[in-house]
Amino acid sequence: xxxxxxxGGKRRLLCVEIPAIERYNEGRDPDFKVQVVxxxxxxxxxxxxxxxxxxxxxxxxxxxxxxxxxxxxxxITPLRHCPHLLEGQTLCLWRQGSTRDASRWxxxxxxCIFAIQAAWRWLACYEIWHETGxxxxxxxx
Amino acid sequence: MPTIFQVGAGSGGMVVLDLLCREPxxxxxxxxxxxxxxxxxxxxxYFGHNDVGQRKADLAVRWLxxxxxxxxxxxxxxxxxxxxxxxxxxxxxxxCDLGVCAVDVEPAKYxxxxxxxxxxxxxxxxxxxxxxIGGWVHVFRPGEACYGCVASHLQRTISTDNSPxxxxxxxxxxxxxxxxxxxxxxxxxxxxxxxxVTLGLLAGTDPGFTSWLLPLAKVDGVFAEALRPFRFxxxxxxxxxxxxxxxxxxxxxxxVALDQALARLGHE
Numbered sequence: 001x002x003x004x005x006x007x008g009g010k011r012r013l014l015c016v017e018i019p020a021i022e023r024y025n026e027g028r029d030p031d032f033k034v035q036v037v038x039x040x041x042x043x044x045x046x047x048x049x050x051x052x053x054x055x056x057x058x059x060x061x062x063x064x065x066x067x068x069x070x071x072x073x074x075x076i077t078p079l080r081h082c083p084h085l086l087e088g089q090t091l092c093l094w095r096q097g098s099t100r101d102a103s104r105w106x107x108x109x110x111x112c113i114f115a116i117q118a119a120w121r122w123l124a125c126y127e128i129w130h131e132t133g134x135x136x137x138x139x140x141x
Numbered sequence: 142m143p144t145i146f147q148v149g150a151g152s153g154g155m156v157v158l159d160l161l162c163r164e165p166x167x168x169x170x171x172x173x174x175x176x177x178x179x180x181x182x183x184x185x186x187y188f189g190h191n192d193v194g195q196r197k198a199d200l201a202v203r204w205l206x207x208x209x210x211x212x213x214x215x216x217x218x219x220x221x222x223x224x225x226x227x228x229x230x231x232x233x234x235x236x237c238d239l240g241v242c243a244v245d246v247e248p249a250k251y252x253x254x255x256x257x258x259x260x261x262x263x264x265x266x267x268x269x270x271x272x273x274i275g276g277w278v279h280v281f282r283p284g285e286a287c288y289g290c291v292a293s294h295l296q297r298t299i300s301t302d303n304s305p306x307x308x309x310x311x312x313x314x315x316x317x318x319x320x321x322x323x324x325x326x327x328x329x330x331x332x333x334x335x336x337x338v339t340l341g342l343l344a345g346t347d348p349g350f351t352s353w354l355l356p357l358a359k360v361d362g363v364f365a366e367a368l369r370p371f372r373f374x375x376x377x378x379x380x381x382x383x384x385x386x387x388x389x390x391x392x393x394x395x396x397v398a399l400d401q402a403l404a405r406l407g408h409e
Contacts, residue, residue, distance in 0.1 A: 007395065010395050010396070014395065025406075038407070065222075107383060108293035109293050
């Protein structure tokens with residue numbers, strides 16, 4: 001509740017998330033900078049990543065309940081069906097909706113930039129899987 | 142005249158509520174519980190099939206009235222996180238002495254924590270592990286570790302779940318995780334301990350921990366033995382993004398600064 005409509009949510013954005021995005025963008029090629037789009041009670045980060053050979057267009061959505069509700073990242077660039085890819089090309093990154101013990105998302109430590117880094121890692125795995133047929137991170141199996 | 146602000150009257154919350162209200166020193170309860178009693182609740186709850194369809198908050202009041210007609214009970218049959226009801230909820234929190242959290246949804250725990258920190262109230266939380274293999278009781282006090290500090294610490298240091306991951310290898314299909322229901326005995330055991338710790342806190346006793354874990358079963362790879370408790374004193378984390386200081390503008394100045402920052406990033 002309240003990313004854009006509570007004092008706590010707005011403060012988190014202004015003092016934690018936005019500075020992190022600005023640090024990420026600093027000195028980066030303009031094509032690879034993060035753009036932020038406001039839509040209703042959510043924010044969408046639009047950006048490109050090039051983990052290895054290919055460039056991918058992505059969106060990370062910070063829902064109204066962010067950061068206690070994990071961010072959701074989807075790849076806009078068409079992908080082949082592969083492991084750890086959910087409906088709508090949403091990346092399976094944190095076991096959304098799971099218990100504290102099982103979830104990999106930590107709202108006390110992570111910012112939205114961590115979600116972008118996690119997406120980069122996921123795409124690097126995807127490219128390896130594309131070549132070898134094996135998902136290279138055993139802990140994700 | 143101690144006043145308790147409790148959220149949740151499910152299978153665990155109802156036990157806590159019942160045990161707390163057996164204490165004559167508890168004079169007033171504010172209960173937040175939006176749910177309706179369903180047939181699948183019956184085998185682990187206080188009420189029968191005839192009560193299916195009624196609001197859990199109303200059933201809880203009826204139960205308490207049997208042995209505490211003097212108890213002042215206020216029910217809020219609303220979602221704790223309902224934006225429209227926050228003024229009402231905040232007024233209730235401001236008037237309480239201690240909070241009791243008996244919900245199992247992570248965002249609701251964080252929201253409860255934020256409410257309690259804002260109004261400088263101590264609170265307790267009980268959690269039963271999947272399958273009833275054990276449970277946690279946590280204590281939070283103003284100025285000390287918040288739920289974010291505790292959850293982050295525990296997420297990194299201790300595993301209480303060895304259940305297999307969902308089948309993520311099935312492309313295009315998010316397979317729901319299976320949460321194994323706990324037995325009524327496991328739920329009641331943890332809820333009883335949750336109540337004991339809550340009453341101690343109300344009496345001004347330092348429990349000596351922030352988090353207390355009781356395994357109820359020996360589970361390979363998780364608990365080497367049953368009934369040997371573990372105590373954790375988790376400090377407040379200076380880097381915590383939930384309770385850490387985030388100095389900056391307030392009120393209208395905050396809105397203006399945020400609008401400017403978002404406009405800037407919208408054109409990157």
